[in-house]
Amino acid sequence: MPEMKDAPIAQPPSPSNPLEGGCLCGEVRFRVTAPFVASGYCHCTRCQRRTGTASSVSARVPREGFELLQGAEHVRAFRPPTGGKAKVFCSNCGSALCSGELDSDELIAIRLGALDSDPGIRPHYRQFVDWAASWEPIPDDGLMRHAGERGG
Numbered sequence: 048m049p050e051m052k053d054a055p056i057a058q059p060p061s062p063s064n065p066l067e068g069g070c071l072c073g074e075v076r077f078r079v080t081a082p083f084v085a086s087g088y089c090h091c092t093r094c095q096r097r098t099g100t101a102s103s104v105s106a107r108v109p110r111e112g113f114e115l116l117q118g119a120e121h122v123r124a125f126r127p128p129t130g131g132k133a134k135v136f137c138s139n140c141g142s143a144l145c146s147g148e149l150d151s152d153e154l155i156a157i158r159l160g161a162l163d164s165d166p167g168i169r170p171h172y173r174q175f176v177d178w179a180a181s182w183e184p185i186p187d188d189g190l191m192r193h194a195g196e197r198g199g
């Protein structure tokens with residue numbers, strides 16, 4: 048995994064080093080207590096639509112390491128009829144939180160922008176690059192590129 052030269056990476060989250068995050072309005076708060084196992088950008092059309100941007104950046108954590116602290120009544124999930132993971136968001140402010148089934152999936156993909164501080168991992172791949180927006184070139188950053196979904 049390539050390391051960024053300009054900024055040291057924080058210690059990964061753990062039970063003794065929890066990392067918190069939340070939505071824009073502050074109603075939904077969550078905690079991560081396990082290290083992220085992968086992180087990357089997704090350039091798929093669904094991510095473009097749901098974020099209004101060219102890509103979405105997330106990191107995957109085992110579900111046991113993800114805990115909702117408050118705001119469960121605002122948490123909603125959109126399950127695209129065309130497939131793909133459930134897109135979990137705050138229904139009060141619209142903020143993207145994560146993807147995956149919070150009570151059954153093995154891994155939950157947390158949106159890095161929802162975290163309060165350094166996740167202890169850096170994005171190391173880009174997926175669905177064949178679907179990338181025409182108006183924003185993919186940066187020449189050396190990250191592994193996958194035409195479609197990254198396996199595993």
Ligand SMILES: [Zn+2]
Pocket residue numbers: 070071072073074075121137138139140141142
């Ligand atoms: Zn909110």
Ligand SMILES: [Zn+2]
Pocket residue numbers: 089090091092093094095103175
């Ligand atoms: Zn995507």
